Amino acid sequence: MYSWIWQHLPGSRAMRVLQTLILVATVVTLLLLVVFPWVEPRLPFNEVTTG
Amino acid sequence: MAHALSPARGSLPPPRRRGDTTRTAIRGVGELLLTAGMVVLLFVCYEAYVTDWSSAAKQREATAQLEDAWRNPRGPVDRPIEGAGIAKMYIPSFGSDFVFTVLEGTGQDTLAVGPGHYQGTALPGQPGNFAVAGHRVGKGSPFNSLDLLSSCDAIVVETVERWFVYRVLPLRQESIDWARGKATQPQCHGVGPLTGRYADVVGKTIVLPAQTEVIAAVPGQPGQPGQRDMALITLTTCHPPFSARQRLIVHGILVAQYEKIAGQRPAELLTVSA
Numbered sequence: 001m002y003s004w005i006w007q008h009l010p011g012s013r014a015m016r017v018l019q020t021l022i023l024v025a026t027v028v029t030l031l032l033l034v035v036f037p038w039v040e041p042r043l044p045f046n047e048v049t050t051g
Numbered sequence: 052m053a054h055a056l057s058p059a060r061g062s063l064p065p066p067r068r069r070g071d072t073t074r075t076a077i078r079g080v081g082e083l084l085l086t087a088g089m090v091v092l093l094f095v096c097y098e099a100y101v102t103d104w105s106s107a108a109k110q111r112e113a114t115a116q117l118e119d120a121w122r123n124p125r126g127p128v129d130r131p132i133e134g135a136g137i138a139k140m141y142i143p144s145f146g147s148d149f150v151f152t153v154l155e156g157t158g159q160d161t162l163a164v165g166p167g168h169y170q171g172t173a174l175p176g177q178p179g180n181f182a183v184a185g186h187r188v189g190k191g192s193p194f195n196s197l198d199l200l201s202s203c204d205a206i207v208v209e210t211v212e213r214w215f216v217y218r219v220l221p222l223r224q225e226s227i228d229w230a231r232g233k234a235t236q237p238q239c240h241g242v243g244p245l246t247g248r249y250a251d252v253v254g255k256t257i258v259l260p261a262q263t264e265v266i267a268a269v270p271g272q273p274g275q276p277g278q279r280d281m282a283l284i285t286l287t288t289c290h291p292p293f294s295a296r297q298r299l300i301v302h303g304i305l306v307a308q309y310e311k312i313a314g315q316r317p318a319e320l321l322t323v324s325a
Contacts, residue, residue, distance in 0.1 A: 001082045031090065036097045041159055044295040048194070048288045049157045049169070049184040050263045 098189045098293075102163070106191035109164040114139070114152040121211045131155040137168055138175050140183070140193075141207040143320055144200065151193045153208075157184045166193045166286075169266050175208040176215040176308055178280040182266035187288040187299070194288035197299055202254045203239040205319045206284055206303050213310060214317045217284040217303035218242045220254040241306035248272065249281065256300045257290055265300045281305075 005023075009016040117136030131137045133156040142149045157167040166185035173179030185194035200219050208215040218241065221229050226244040233239050245252050252270045266285050268276035282305035290299035309317050 001079050028093065031093060032097055032101060036094055036101075040098070047260065047295040048162065048186055048298070049167075050258065050260060050265055050287055050298055050300075 100189075102189040103191055106163055106165075106189075110152060110191055113154060113164050117152050124211065131168075131174075133158070133170065134161050134164075136165075137210070139209040140166060141209070141320055142200070142204070143207065144204045145196055147320070151185070151191070153183055162186060163190050165191065172266055172285075173268065173276065173280075173282070175210050176213060176282060176305065178278055178282050179268040179276040180266055180270060180280075180283045180285050181208070181217075182285040182287065184287045187290070188292050194286060194299075195292075197286060197288050197301055198255075198290075200255065200301055202233060203236065203242050205238070206286070207317060207319055208284070209311070211311075213308055215282075215305060216307040216309075216317060216319045218306050219301060219303045220245065220252060222255055223253045226253065242304060245281075245304075252283070252302050254302060256302075257297050258300055260295065260298055262298070265298075265302075270302055 006016065006020070009019050011019070113136045117139070120136070135155055136152040137155050138153045140151050140153050151165045153166045153168055154161050154164055155168050156170055161167045162184060163186075166183045168174075169182040169184065172182040175181050185197075186192050187194050187197065202219050202221045202225055204219045206217040206219070208217065218238070220242065221233065221244050225233055229244050234243060244250075248269050256265070258265055264271050264273045266287065267273045268280045270283065270285060284303040284305070286301040286303075288299050289295055290297040307317075307319070
């Protein structure tokens, strides 16, 4: 999967490293700002009340 | 690139051999599993740290609103609005900077701002049980160290007009020898094992999530609150940390209250018991 992505990124090695960093940053941002806030209330870790 | 024999990328795919497909599939699964692990680790960081940042901003805003409401009172309110700040809570044994604005209600959105007051339970200083829930991990983790509270530790609640000083009740194992043990220490003045209807109420317990009776006016005994109830405080959080299996409960009793005087803080906030 990762090697496939790497092979399909255009440009020189430096450009590909840059694109990889941007891709990783995008995924992390999406996870932190969209996915985790959505999924969190559906998980039971944070119930602090009785009842 | 300088090498004459290296083929231009993509122009000449390497010859496929038997087993390549299997190898690719297995590697793909491995990569997915590694990725899933990284995502879970990131989620732990999110829960434990990232939620703190947004909660800190919300808590600051709630505190500013509460202080503004205290400066410009809009007449008496019989029932606080859900999500609005109702009091400030200090726990000096957690450090002189430990202060949180307690909000009305225990919904998830409210608890993301700060500790939340169980609606319908007593208000600070009233007879009955002033019950407050708070996060232990993430979201500012106000009750992160609740398990470290000792008996007689002060929980100071500030409202618009008054300071209320609650102290953690004796722990179960301390109750038997209380008079000769901790009772001699100055911070334990007014604290002792409870009797009668309250005989089962101790400083710290761990209960199951469904045991709502811990926040009853007389903890452990669900029923209508009465004017002759003692003024107690109950703090609830999750237990063990990162889990929802149980709840950690801390009970305290009102030992003192003071009229607020501008610029003055109660002595309980200045001296931290060891």
